[in-house]
Amino acid sequence: MLFLFSLTLWVDTTGVEGESLQTAIDSLATVPGIDTVILRDGTYHLAINPDVNGIPQGLFLKDSLVLMSENGAEKCTLSAYHSDTPATHVIVCDNGATSIWIKGFTIKDACDYLFRKGFSRGSGIFAASSSPWIEDCIIENNDSYGIYAMDTPSGKEITLVNTIIQNNVGAIYARNASLFLKHTKITNNWREYTEVMVLDSSFITVFGGEISDCGTWGGAIIDFSNSSGFFKQTVFYSNRNATPAGRLISAYGSDLAFNHCIFAGNITGLHSDSSKITAESLFVIDNGGVVTAASNWDTVEISYSDLLFNTYQADTEFYNNSLIPFNLENNYWFYTDSSSIRSLIYGPADFIPFGDDFISGLPSGPSYCSSFGNYYSDYTTPCDSVGQGDILYLLFSGDDSDLHMREVVPVLIRSSCYPGGVVVTLLETDTSSGIYKGTAVPVERVDQGNIRMDDIFQRIGVNTSDTMFIRPLFFSSPEIAVVYNAPRMGVRREEICTVVCGDVLRLPFAIKNRNAVIYDVAGRERRVDVGERILNLTGLPSGIYFLKYGEKSLKIVKVR
Known part of the structure; x- marks a missing residue:
């Protein structure tokens, strides 16, 4: 016994x-x-x-x-x-x-x-x-990979469930290994010169979860060599290479499949060399590129997906250097004419038929907007003006189309320097919150020569005095205006008092030593006579102005 x-x-x-x-x-x-x-x-x-x-x-x-x-x-x-x-x-x-x-x-x-x-x-x-x-x-x-796996026993797999791998010098290294990840978040892992995730003669299944905000100064974020991978309901968001010449995913002699995934805000895309990539039901937007095939042995098939613009600029997003056509049929491209779609593709590809509207059933983000605005870094205090070196903190509130994934909202930002605009993506704070957050950085430019790179790196070019107009891309409203080069760090709407006046304004507080500053909506300092409790605005045209005095702020609407 x-x-x-x-x-x-x-x-x-x-x-x-x-x-x-x-x-x-x-x-x-x-x-x-x-x-x-x-x-x-x-x-x-x-x-x-x-x-x-x-x-x-x-x-x-x-x-x-x-x-x-x-x-x-x-x-x-x-x-x-x-x-x-x-x-x-x-x-x-x-x-x-x-x-x-x-x-x-x-x-x-x-x-x-x-x-x-x-x-x-x-x-x-x-x-x-x-x-x-x-x-x-x-x-x-950890001063290396979060997980190091090798020689997994036959018929077994290393399993990670509801686990976070973050802030390591590398996330996963696997050689002759088998892994299964469920609802696992891989975020903010950076590795110098080599890959954040390495799959060498290995197999990985990823169900749910995300790979976000990872980066490398060289190589790919994820490198597959003679390996296989299957990703379902996975979000790839805001992964960073040092340059767009890097890769989000590099596959050599490998077989990769993606289903019901989101690719958004990544600097680069997928690179295939002697590999097979199949994908269905993707939502792809605002990446530096989508797919590049390097050899005559590559097979790329993507179907029933929303393959929206990546940079918001006119550029090539699919590079096929092989003789085998990409199979890109039955996708929605944001464009609905074949010549515009063809311009996005270099090399042989079959993309007809294509859809004329969003593909139903995809993790495509909210259907309505309840509020949208720019804030301080706390995402609580509204901010309608920024100065040099400041960051736009954008927040969208609405609903959620897929309760199992963190989804994204694309936001269009226009300026007088970039009148056509750039797009940044906001990421949902949780799988079902309906609240989406993201950032963009205003940078001063003299022309549009850097617009594509700025678009990839979530930057908006502005003139030294400018106004940015910002709205969720797939919604006609609301559109907000944020002034650049106004008083640094903006005007706090919750704390500011607005007054309407003519040529003379009697102030609600006293100004000592006449050291208050007046700005117009373009952020330019305007000279006016300042008394202890009186502003003489005779020399200013009608319009909106801002007074800054210590911690006090005042919004002034001058009328004739």
């Missing part, structure tokens, strides 16, 4: 907490069944288990183990930090382990010594020849 036992151990931060935790785990090695170790709140320093060179490797997890926190990732941290020698990894999963469950931790501070020598093996979680289940974790601030 076989008796299976399992134990549950509780560990706290008393004493040398890392070694105590390892001792607790090791004590379960001879206990049959799946054992559980629960960690109470606190920080557990895991610069333990040194290798032959004396460098700590982190916490070793055996097979058939549940490692979980008592109260979640916000209250329980596993750290590789040590003032002398931090650990290379935070967690190391045992070779051959296929039943490890890691739940509810912040995992941080791994130090990649090999990366500094030209290699890369450090990570938040190291899974060689193992297949851990990782759930409700925050993997952040």
Whole structure:
């Protein structure tokens, strides 16, 4: 007769907490069944288990183990930090382990010594020849990849559920590995000269979640080499390469499929070399490019998608350098004539038939607008004027067409310098909030020579004194006006008093030493006679002016 036992151990931060935790785990090695170790709140320093060179490797997890926190990732941290020698990894999963469950931790501070020598093996979680289940974790601030996976056992996969991978020097490295990501957010991971995510002879499935605000000075954000990937209901937003010559996704000898995904606000697009890319039901807008094919062995098929403009300028968005035509049939292009669509494509492509309106059922954003405005960085205080170096903080409130994804709202910004305008995209704050936020940066330009690059990098060219007109692109109203080069950081509508006057204005407050400043709506300083409680506006034409005196502001409407 076989008796299976399992134990549950509780560990706290008393004493040398890392070694105590390892001792607790090791004590379960001879206990049959799946054992559980629960960690109470606190920080557990895991610069333990040194290798032959004396460098700590982190916490070793055996097979058939549940490692979980008592109260979640916000209250329980596993750290590789040590003032002398931090650990290379935070967690190391045992070779051959296929039943490890890691739940509810912040995992941080791994130090990649090999990366500094030209290699890369450090990570938040190291899974060689193992297949851990990782759930409700925050993997952040590691000096290398958040996840390093290699040689996943046949028929198994490394699973991440409801996990955030953020602020690491790289997100995921996989070699001969299989991964499944569900509702996982990969954001703000940056890597110098190499890729943020590497898939080498590996397979990845991504369901839900997002890849956003990641960047690299060279290479691609995601690099596939002899690998396969499937993405469903995934948002790719605001990923940054140093230049548009970089790539959002690079595929060599790989097979990638996308379904019901959003690509918005990325500097670059997909690059295919001897690969196959198939996609259906995409919402694509405001990227630096869409797809480039580099060889005669590439297959690109995109159908039943909204392939809207990427830069708002007239440019080429699909580059096919192969002899095999892109299959781009049954898409909506924002344009409804074949010559305009053809101008977006370089090389052979089949794009007829095409739609004459948005494709139904896609994650296309809100159907109505309840409010729209420009704000201070708190997204609470309205702001209707900015100065040099300021940022536009745009907020749209409406509804949500897909409750399972964070969607986007494109916003058109025009100025006298860029009268045709540029477009920026605002991202929904949550999957079903109906509130969309984003930024744009006014930059002074003398002509339109930089308009395409400014459009890609979310900038609007302005003259030294200008007014920007801003509205959600697919809504005729509301359109707001934001003055550039007015008093720096704008006029707070909630705190400002508006007065209507003729040539003489009696002020509601006293001005000492006559040191108030008057601006017109173009941001130009205007000279007027200033008394302690009187402004003489005789020399000014009718119009709107702003008075700034210390912390006080006054909006003046002069009439004849």
